[in-house]
Structures are given as C-alpha cells and as structure tokens.
Amino acid sequence: xxxxxxxxxxxxxxxxxxxxxxxxxxxxxxxxxxxxxxxxxxxxxxxxxxxxxxxxxxxxxxxxxxxxxxxxxxxxxxxxxxxxxxxxxxxxxxxxxxxxxxxxxxxxxxxxxxxxxxxxxxxxxxxxxxxxxxxxxxxxxxxxxxxxxxxxxxxxxxxxxxxxxxxxxxxxxxxxxxxxxxxxxxxxxxxxxxxxxxxxxxxxxxxxxxxxxxxxxxxxxxxxxxxxxxxxxxxxxxxxxxxxxxxxxxxxxxxxxxxxxxxxxxxxxxxxxxxxxxxxxxxxxxxxxxxxxxxxxxxxxxxxxxxxxxxxxxxxxxxxxxxxxxxxxxxxxxxxxxxxxxxxxxxxxxxxxxxxxxxxxxxxxxxxxxxxxxxxxxxxxxxxxxxxxxxxxxxxxx
Amino acid sequence: xxxxxxxxxxxxxxxxxxxxxxxxxxxxxxxxxxxxxxxxxxxxxxxxxxxxxxxxxxxxxxxxxxxxxxxxxxxxxxxxxxxxxxxxxxxxxxxxxxxxxxxxxxxxxxxxxxxxxxxxxxxxxxxxxxxxxxxxxxxxxxxxxxxxxxxxxxxxxxxxxxxxxxxxxxxxxxxxxxxxxxxxxxxxxxxxxxxxxxxxxxxxxxxxxxxxxxxxxxxxxxxxxxxxxxxxxxxxxxxxxxxxxxxxxxxxxxxxxxxxxxxxxxxxxxxxxxxxxxxxxxxxxxxxxxxxxxxxx
Numbered sequence: 001x002x003x004x005x006x007x008x009x010x011x012x013x014x015x016x017x018x019x020x021x022x023x024x025x026x027x028x029x030x031x032x033x034x035x036x037x038x039x040x041x042x043x044x045x046x047x048x049x050x051x052x053x054x055x056x057x058x059x060x061x062x063x064x065x066x067x068x069x070x071x072x073x074x075x076x077x078x079x080x081x082x083x084x085x086x087x088x089x090x091x092x093x094x095x096x097x098x099x100x101x102x103x104x105x106x107x108x109x110x111x112x113x114x115x116x117x118x119x120x121x122x123x124x125x126x127x128x129x130x131x132x133x134x135x136x137x138x139x140x141x142x143x144x145x146x147x148x149x150x151x152x153x154x155x156x157x158x159x160x161x162x163x164x165x166x167x168x169x170x171x172x173x174x175x176x177x178x179x180x181x182x183x184x185x186x187x188x189x190x191x192x193x194x195x196x197x198x199x200x201x202x203x204x205x206x207x208x209x210x211x212x213x214x215x216x217x218x219x220x221x222x223x224x225x226x227x228x229x230x231x232x233x234x235x236x237x238x239x240x241x242x243x244x245x246x247x248x249x250x251x252x253x254x255x256x257x258x259x260x261x262x263x264x265x266x267x268x269x270x271x272x273x274x275x276x277x278x279x280x281x282x283x284x285x286x287x288x289x290x291x292x293x294x295x296x297x298x299x300x301x302x303x304x305x306x307x308x309x310x311x312x313x314x315x316x317x318x319x320x321x322x323x324x325x326x327x328x329x330x331x332x333x334x335x336x337x338x339x340x341x342x343x344x345x346x347x348x349x350x351x352x353x354x355x356x357x358x359x360x361x362x363x364x365x366x367x368x369x370x371x372x373x374x375x376x377x378x379x380x381x382x383x384x385x386x387x388x389x390x391x392x393x394x395x396x397x398x
Numbered sequence: 399x400x401x402x403x404x405x406x407x408x409x410x411x412x413x414x415x416x417x418x419x420x421x422x423x424x425x426x427x428x429x430x431x432x433x434x435x436x437x438x439x440x441x442x443x444x445x446x447x448x449x450x451x452x453x454x455x456x457x458x459x460x461x462x463x464x465x466x467x468x469x470x471x472x473x474x475x476x477x478x479x480x481x482x483x484x485x486x487x488x489x490x491x492x493x494x495x496x497x498x499x500x501x502x503x504x505x506x507x508x509x510x511x512x513x514x515x516x517x518x519x520x521x522x523x524x525x526x527x528x529x530x531x532x533x534x535x536x537x538x539x540x541x542x543x544x545x546x547x548x549x550x551x552x553x554x555x556x557x558x559x560x561x562x563x564x565x566x567x568x569x570x571x572x573x574x575x576x577x578x579x580x581x582x583x584x585x586x587x588x589x590x591x592x593x594x595x596x597x598x599x600x601x602x603x604x605x606x607x608x609x610x611x612x613x614x615x616x617x618x619x620x621x622x623x624x625x626x627x628x629x630x631x632x633x634x635x636x637x638x639x640x641x642x643x644x645x646x647x648x649x650x651x652x653x654x655x656x657x658x659x660x661x662x663x664x665x666x667x668x669x670x671x672x673x674x675x676x677x678x679x680x681x682x683x684x685x686x687x688x689x690x691x692x693x694x695x
Binding site for chain 2: 044045046047049050053181206207208209210211213214215216218219220222223240241242244245248249252253254267268269270271272273274275277278315
C-alpha cells in the first residue's frame with residue numbers, strides 16, 4: 001500500500017509539473033513576441049486520423065515554406081500540434097490549451113462534430129479557427145461564430161456535384177441511398193445530394209440507414225435485392241473503415257450498380273481494399289487530386305513533401321492542410337496584424353489563390369459559405385482517375 | 399423470409415461469432431479474467447497479414463500462417479509479460495491489466511505503422527462468390543462454416559482426449575484442487591492463452607476478410623461481439639460460448655431482416671436489451687457451467 005501511495009504521488013507530481021513546463025514554453029517572455037504560433041488541434045489518432053494526420057503533415061510543410069521565405073509579418077511561424085484523439089471533448093480541451101499557450105489561430109479537425117469544439121474555443125478567445133476539410137454547412141459563422149471558417153466546399157456543393165454528374169453526364173434516373181447516421185457529415189451529405197437529385201427529376205427508390213461500427217450490411221443488402229426494380233445507382237454516404245466493408249459486401253453479393261459518394265471515399269486504403277475486382281464503377285467528389293493535371297505545381301509540392309517526410313504523398317488531405325496555413329498567412333499579411341477580428345475580416349473580403357484552387361468566402365451574415373469547386377474522381381479496377389473540376393449549376397440552400 | 403441465403407448468412411455469421419466467443423471464454427474459464435486485450439490479438443493478426451504480404455511478399459497461405467502465428471505469439475507474450483506478474487493479485491488488477499495491454503498494443507501499431515487503415519491482400523478464393531440454388535454468397539461464408547466445424551472438432555478432441563485438455567477442463571472447474579493434483583498452473587494458463595490467440599488469429603482472417611483492411615481499432619467490434627455472445631451463451635463453458643455465438647448470429651440476422659429500415663440503427667440497442675434480459679433472468683447464460691468457484695489467488 002505504501003508503494004502504491006508513492007507511485008500515485010509520483011504520477012501526480014509528474015502530471016502537475018509537465019503542463020506547467022509546457023505552459024512556460026508557450027508564453028515564455030520575449031519568445032512570444034518574435035514568433036507567431038498556429039495551434040493545430042487535429043486528431044492524430046482514432047477514426048478521424050485518416051483525414052487529420054495527413055492534413056497536419058501538409059500544415060507542417062506549409063510552415064516550413066513560410067519560414068524559409070521570411071515567415072508571416074516578418075516573424076517566424078511555429079506550428080504547435082496537440083492530439084484531439086477523435087474525441088470532441090478532447091479536441092475542445094487541446095484547443096483551449098493551445099490558445100492558452102499563445103496560439104494566434106487554430107486549425108480544427110476536418111469535421112463539424114469533431115472540429116466544432118476547437119472552433120468554439122477559438123471563437124471564445126476571439127481568434128480565427130479554420131478546418132481543412134469540414135464540409136458540413138454548419139461549419140461557418142452561423143453555427144460557430146464570425147471568426148470561424150472551413151476551407152472545404154460545403155456538403156451542399158459536394159452533394160450537388162455528384163447529383164448533377166449522375167443525372168446529366170451518366171443519365172441515371174433512380175437511386176438507392178444509404179446514409180450512415182454516424183456524424184453530421186454523413187447525414188447532411190445525403191440530404192443535399194437527394195435535394196439536388198430530386199430537383200433535377202431523379203427518383204430516390206429508398207432511403208436506407210447504416211450505423212458506423214456495425215460492420216454488417218446484410219439488412220441493407222437484403223432490401224436492395226428485394227427491390228422489384230433495380231436502381232440505376234447506389235449513393236452511400238459513410239465513412240472509413242466501414243465504407244470498404246459496405247461496398248465490398250454489396251459487390252460480393254452480386255450488386256453491380258455504380259456506387260457514388262463524397263470525399264470520405266478519397267482514401268488510398270479504400271482503393272486497395274476494393275482492389276481490381278471490386279474497385280470499379282465507383283464515383284465521388286473530393287478536394288483535389290494528386291496530379292499536375294488537377295493542381296498545377298503539384299510535382300513541386302510532391303517533391304518538397306517527399307524531401308521532408310521521406311515518403312510520397314499518399315492522401316489528398318495533405319493539400320487542404322497545406323492550404324489552411326497558407327490562407328491564415330495570407331490573411332494575416334493582408335490584415336497587417338494577428339488580431340482575430342482583423343484576420344477574419346481579411347478572410348471574408350479577399351479571394352484566395354490556393355494550391356487547391358481559388359477560394360472566396362461569403363461574409364459572416366451569410367454564413368462564411370465557401371465558393372469552391374469539387375474534383376470529380378472515378379475508380380476503375382482500384383485505380384483512381386481525375387475527371388475534372390466541377391462547380392454545380394445550382395447549389396441547394398443550406 | 400427463411401430462405402437458403404438467410405440460412406447461409408446466419409450459419410456463417412454464427413460460426414465467426416462462435417470462434418470469437420470461444421477464444422474469450424477459454425481464458426475466462428481458467429483465470430476468471432475477461433481479457434479486454436482479446437480484440438487486439440485479432441488486430442495484430444490483421445497486421446500480420448498486412449506485413450507478410452507487403453513487406454515479406456509471402457504467398458497467401460503463408461500470410462495466413464504468419465497472421466495466426468502473430469496472434470498466438472502476442473497472446474502468449476502478453477500472458478508472460480503482463481498477466482502472470484499480477485495473477486495472484488485481485489481480479490480488478492487483472493482486468494485493469496488487460497485494458498492496459500489493449501491500449502499498449504493499439505498505440506504500438508498507431509505509432510509503428512499508421513493511424514490510417516491498411517489494405518490487406520486476400521487470397522483469390524476470398525473474393526469469389528458461388529451460386530447455390532439461386533442464392534449468391536461469397537465462398538468465404540462457406541469457408542468459415544467449414545473452418546469453425548473443424549476447429550470445434552479438434553478442440554473438443556484436445557479437451558477430452560489429451561492430458562493437457564483434461565487438466566484445462568479440471569482447472570476451469572476447480573483450479574486449486576487441480577493444482578493440488580500436481581498440474582502446473584503456468585502450463586495450463588499459458589496453454590489457454592495460446593489457444594485463445596490461435597482462435598483469435600483464425601477468426602481474424604475471416605473478420606478482416608470482409609473489409610480487406612485493418613486499422614488500430616479493428617479489434618473493438620469483435621471483442622464486444624465475443625463478450626455479448628459469452629454472456630448470452632454462458633461464461634463457464636466452451637459449449638456456452640459456441641451456443642452464444644450462434645444465437646447472437648441468429649438474433650442479429652433476424653433483427654436485420656425484420657426491423658424496418660427506419661429502425662435498423664437501433665439494432666444494437668435491441669441486442670443490448672436482450673443481453674440485459676439475459677442478465678436479469680438467466681445470469682448464468684443459456685448453458686450452465688458445471689462447477690464454478692472463485693478465482694484463485
């Protein structure tokens with residue numbers, strides 16, 4: 001018992017001392033004034049990590065590039081990252097910690113449910129919070145505050161692009177929709193896809209649901225097979241890792257209709273998991289594509305990435321991660337300061353020419369809606385192919 | 399609704415769940431430990447498949463052996479390094495240790511491999527489908543049924559015909575008495591962990607085979623399934639675990655088919671209600687164990 005007591009005391013002592021040290025580093029005297037700290041409250045572990053971890057690498061690359069070219073407003077930039085662990089409460093806590101340690105802007109996880117808490121903390125502290133890829137229309141000034149942004153197109157755009165592609169380009173008229181009720185992203189993506197597809201004149205045969213983590217789609221499969229008339233295609237709004245299992249199970253059981261979805265499909269492990277046998281007739285829209293054709297200057301970017309991380313870029317999510325840092329830098333330069341309100345104003349009023357394309361946000365009154373194009377991608381025998389940048393003819397109201 | 403496809407689905411799902419539950423109950427029977435690191439053996443087997451194929455470039459049958467061996471080794475090593483030192487402490491110490499092992503293994507792959515999912519190459523036969531009397535089904539579903547039957551026969555032979563098996567059964571009933579008879583505790587417990595790891599490895603091939611990818615938290619879902627199946631079937635005998643696995647598979651499929659689409663998200667809630675009812679009205683599970691006694695130590 002005595003030993004246990006000693007161990008507990010030791011653990012407590014370490015726990016008390018460590019954050020103390022960390023806090024000292026962040027606010028320590030003159031250091032604070034000659035560098036600009038950007039806080040990344042991204043999720044380096046857990047279900048959100050496949051999106052956030054590459055984004056963090058992209059952000060690190062951008063910071064290196066900024067510092068090599070003189071930093072922001074003549075000051076060096078420091079990126080401090082704490083793991084949000086794919087837990088909304090932890091994300092909020094680490095964002096608060098980063099702000100206490102002197103962060104002038106916060107990079108929030110790429111989803112409303114996971115990233116929202118970081119943006120709320122940023123808003124509370126009066127600084128800009130921006131997510132690389134949160135695509136829920138809730139991610140903006142209306143729900144989170146006038147200094148909060150997302151670099152991603154909203155699901156209104158993401159859903160409309162594939163709806164128009166299916167209806168206009170492919171001539172498909174009927175769809176079976178499976179919506180994962182996991183997070184706001186998966187739910188709202190289906191919603192806007194359906195709105196636009198029905199508006200065009202398409203017919204939704206059935207709206208089915210799925211829950212991330214169930215690891216079984218036998219119920220949905222049975223219903224698809226029991227349909228008197230087969231739909232032209234299947235729209236699945238879900239998330240990795242279960243997405244791979246869903247598409248594989250459908251294909252294995254003889255469902256050959258094309259499968260369409262959003263940016264959660266943009267994961268190399270999904271392409272590999274489907275392989276040459278099942279990785280065909282899959283279409284989705286996303287934030288970019290790892291090629292010069294889609295993003296001029298990609299080769300340069302890839303070379304820099306490979307030099308820093310000793311591995312080739314493997315996921316598209318590094319590009320928005322790179323761009324959020326660049327957008328923060330450009331906005332701070334334009335504002336001439338790191339003041340949250342001034343930076344947010346600069347973000348609202350300027351058009352940004354970024355690595356993933358041109359971007360213009362609407363003002364705070366209309367929600368900071370991002371005006372951005374989507375990259376349409378198809379999958380054939382497990383190999384992705386870039387089909388082009390698309391701005392939908394009509395975007396549903398959020 | 400009861401057609402051939404339903405039957406095959408239920409049998410294959412039940413077989414998979416029975417294997418999962420069996421691995422969990424073997425250790426519980428002897429140590430009275432619900433091993434929460436059990437899911438990680440499944441995850442490690444998945445990474446074994448991934449590594450042997452992408453780094454070592456082994457043929458598919460060798461990757462399977464490698465994956466199963468990885469699970470067996472992990473299970474044995476965790477017994478040696480983590481569970482043996484605390485075995486004579488309280489039951490709570492053992493449970494907390496199993497959580498620690500689970501977190502350690504998850505974070506190890508997170509740091510050493512990647513938080514992102516890794517695709518696993520599967521043998522061609524895993525991606526083939528057959529048509530039996532109008533029902534299209536993956537060959538994998540038939541393989542798992544055959545594998546489970548084989549494993550069950552071999553395991554019951556081991557338990558009934560060998561000295562080790564008899565010692566393990568005796569230890570599950572009355573551990574102290576068994577030790578007094580001269581059976582070495584370390585041997586019996588190590589054997590239980592090794593067999594548990596073996597079952598986890600075999601089940602892992604089929605679990606991973608459905609999505610063809612593995613990530614650091616792959617083990618969470620099968621652990622939960624194994625746990626619920628053993629609670630329903632009975633914690634005190636391997637038979638109970640197998641029965642629990644098949645009952646779980648049956649209930650799951652029946653709910654999948656009978657629940658309307660708007661309710662399908664609540665399928666897990668219905669499953670848990672059934673588990674709660676079991677705990678209330680038949681806490682010993684469907685199959686009652688023979689003797690039960692408190693854990694040694």
